[in-house]
């Protein structure tokens with residue numbers, strides 16, 4: 001079975017001249033790391049490849065090699081569509097549903113090329129021709145490594161590729177601390193380190209490049225906005241006005257949702273922010289067996305993983321928080 005799949009992947013790559021790599025809206029470290037990591041490999045295989053993002057990534061991810069060559073669909077829609085129409089294959093990385101692509105979703109749905117999904121989110125939608133999917137993987141970057149290994153392509157992993165894959169594994173595992181991190185994760189990291197990458201610099205690039213405003217925003221949220229429920233759940237809300245006050249930039253609120261976990265007893269954390277798109281963007285995190293993937297699907301038009309999920313609400317910020325308060329009581 002697996003051998004058949006390997007043969008199929010190999011055949012596909014052999015017959016490919018033009019490839020497109022897409023990832024989810026508001027791309028994070030794993031989305032950009034896996035997309036650019038795969039891009040570097042495909043280039044080495046002499047496949048003309050374009051990374052197409054639904055929208056830009058936060059600046060702390062722009063240092064990855066060739067980020068500037070990626071196209072943003074929200075800015076260059078026509079150019080992206082032409083490239084998608086010319087592609088022989090399309091890689092869908094780090095998302096399980098076309099709705100995670102926002103406006104780019106329709107173009108991908110209608111594209112005639114072969115589609116390959118490489119992802120680790122629960123319940124993948126059936127839009128691809130070939131799947132390399134596992135919810136056991138802590139990150140899509142880990143799956144990219146596994147996929148390269150399966151196809152005997154790890155020899156092409158150079159420093160630039162390794163830095164990309166390291167970043168995705170690092171960000172999606174909370175710097176190697178979440179449940180699901182195991183000896184295999186560290187073995188892959190060990191292989192990536194052997195290429196000579198500067199892991200310390202990668203951590204600094206991602207985590208030590210905050211603006212003063214971003215740090216003050218965290219202080220403001222912790223001091224003024226933190227709500228605790230039964231000493232088991234915690235959440236913050238952030239309005240458009242508050243975001244303007246701290247000149248919030250893309251990515252500034254990343255990681256904020258996790259802070260209350262440092263309080264003893266907290267098992268569920270949530271963060272609600274007014275998004276520029278007009279809805280409330282929701283981030284949910286949990287510990288142990290509390291399943292925020294199901295919770296996000298049930299109440300907040302979303303999904304993700306058991307311990308990390310997201311979603312949207314079309315209610316007001318206040319009503320969204322109230323709905324959360326009511327429903328979270330049923331799972332804590």
Ligand code: 5GP
Pocket residue numbers: 024094097100121282283284301302303304305308309310311312
């Ligand atoms: P974050 O809170 O970091 O934005 O997202 C946490 C996890 O939930 C990620 O794995 C992400 O892919 C998933 N996720 C975030 N927002 C949504 C959403 O609107 N829909 C779905 N299905 N998953 C989401």
Ligand code: MN
Pocket residue numbers: 030031094120138139140172
């Ligand atoms: Mn991921």
